[in-house]
């Protein structure tokens with residue numbers, strides 16, 4: 172049930188040995204009768220950015236460093252998540268809100284195992300799937316081929332994909348105005364791509380589904396379908412995380428909200444309570 176995050180190309184720090192091999196009391200004790208799916212225990216995530224030397228002679232300085240085998244002095248650390256602790260339970264839909272750059276996406280990536288913990292731990296029951304508007308699909312391939320590849324990547328069998336293919340295409344609404352599913356994805360608008368990504372990911376029942384801003388794209392009809400699907404996914408016993416700047420989507424979809432600012436958990440509680448407090452400040 173432990174999710175040991177693997178390093179990503181974004182060059183964050185490698186996981187520290189971290190003091191929290193066992194979740195702290197706040198994270199570890201499940202509420203009576205509820206099944207924990209994600210336990211985040213005193214999580215810290217730091218990005219390490221290698222910046223270019225600036226100013227006069229920077230190329231010469233770089234060459235000198237190479238020749239002298241010195242490391243770059245220009246490493247900038249961004250401590251994006253600073254000691255976040257919470258437990259998510261089966262059947263919950265949890266909204267994550269906060270101003271730009273507060274750490275929402277970083278938190279989701281760390282839960283998905285895409286970013287390593289600098290300190291602390293993430294425990295998950297089942298495989299978490301991160302569905303972001305930037306989730307990678309192949310732009311040169313048709314939408315239809317991406318449906319198949321996306322399904323395979325999520326662990327669905329060919330038969331399952333075949334059975335669900337039309338449902339995914341219909342849900343996405345891609346073909347509402349012509350046969351776009353047979354065209355390469357690079358011909359899609361960003362909203363169309365986001366809708367297809369959501370539709371592929373939502374076709375499967377996930378243990379833990381994390382959605383980053385997916386509902387912000389797409390027209391009203393698609394948003395309504397997405398919200399309906401999130402409610403179904405919740406009923407099917409998964410846990411859903413939704414990162415959004417759209418408070419209405421959060422209110423319509425989530426029953427609990429985490430408010431993150433500057434990498435810290437400012438508030439964790441029922442949706443209305445947390446969103447109202449957030450709205451008072453923004």
Ligand SMILES: Nc1ncnc2c1ncn2[C@@H]1O[C@H](COP(=O)(O)OP(=O)(O)OP(=O)(O)O)[C@@H](O)[C@H]1O
Pocket residue numbers: 181218219220249251269270271272273274275276277278
């Ligand atoms: N790949 C990266 N490399 C270095 N720093 C990063 C990287 N991604 C994010 N950061 C930094 O980490 C902090 C948190 O960013 P993050 O994207 O998690 O915030 P966010 O709350 O999702 O923001 P937004 O609402 O704008 O999408 C910010 O200071 C950001 O600059």
